[in-house]
Amino acid sequence: MKKNLITSAIAVIAFTVLLGLAYPLAMTGIAQVAFPNRADGSPITVDGKVVGSRLLAQAYQLPVLDADGKPKKDADGNAVTEPDPKYFQPRPSQTDYNPNGTFFSNRGPNQASAKFFYRDQLKAYLDLNGPYDRGLTNAQVPQDAVTTSGSGVDPHISKDNAAIQAKRIAAVRKLPLATVARLIKANTDGRSLGLLGEPGINVTELNLALDREAR
Known part of the structure; x- marks a missing residue:
């Protein structure tokens, strides 16, 4: 023993x-x-400072101001924000783009809450991009624009999603649409191993490229 x-x-x-x-x-x-x-962690540095990771999406938001010009807060005391129109927006995130706890929504196709979530995401996407693309309809909105990724922090969006947002970016930043299209192409990742998945645009790197272009 x-x-x-x-x-x-x-x-x-x-x-x-x-x-x-x-x-x-x-x-x-x-x-x-x-x-x-x-x-x-594939960090991205600008002027010697880490500003993100090419593996992670970020929130590009602005505070919503009240009538007195002060940031609004919700019932829980959290700041109310809205998408910053001068940046490409990543796909919705179940984790609010927090990489410390990544997970997906786990919504089933017949789940009641899914219907309202996708409805709200679709409306938000159209409200943001519709003024710059008058012909944009519900049916033209790409799936990745209203659904979350498996991790909640995937920085990639589809080519169709980027093409729609490009019109807004060009108008807000007063850039030629061709310039924005060039930056999109430069920040497009191909299929894994040349075969798996679809090409995707890295929003984190693309937005940094936009800022460099505007300097």
Whole structure:
């Protein structure tokens, strides 16, 4: 009995050191040497300051002001915001673009709350982009414009979504539409391995490119 206990304790300690310390440290070291940027979360820096990650979506919002010019707050005391029209907007997020706890909405096709969520998202998208694209209809709104991603922080939108928003961006920023289209193309990621999925536009990098263009 004593021998078995000692053997078990040694095994636990050995595998804890091997798999709990040595293996993670080895993988971390290899990643830092082979893929240092990716290992650190693919950060994006501007003027030496980290402003985001190319793997994560961000909220591009403005505070809603009341009649006195002060930021409005909801019943819970949180600031009320609205999309900033000069930036491309990522797809809706179940996590409010918080990468500390990523998850999806888990809404089923027959779930009552899904109907109201998609209705509200569709209206918000049309309200934001409709004034710059008078012919925009419900049927033309891309699916990714009103649905959340699996993680809630996916920075990519579809080509159709970007093309619709480009008209707003060009008008608000007073840029030629061709210039915005060029930036979209430059920030489009292709299919994984050339075969899987569809090309997507990285909104985080695209908005930074827009700011650089406006300098």
